[in-house]
Amino acid sequence: xxxxxxxxxxxxxxxxxxxxxxxxxxxxxxxxxxxxxxxxxxxxxx
Numbered sequence: 001x002x003x004x005x006x007x008x009x010x011x012x013x014x015x016x017x018x019x020x021x022x023x024x025x026x027x028x029x030x031x032x033x034x035x036x037x038x039x040x041x042x043x044x045x046x
Contacts, residue, residue, distance in 0.1 A: 007036035 005012045018025035034041060
C-alpha cells in the first residue's frame with residue numbers, strides 16, 4: 001500500500017478508506033489506482 005500511495009500521490013490512509021468495504025471512492029481515485037497498477041480502461045460508443 002505504501003508503494004501504491006507513492007505512485008498515486010494519495011496518502012495510505014486515504015487509499016485504505018477509499019478501497020475499504022465501507023468506502024465510496026471518487027472516479028479520480030480509482031483512475032489513479034488503475035494507472036499505478038497498469039490497468040487500462042477502454043470505452044466505446046455502441
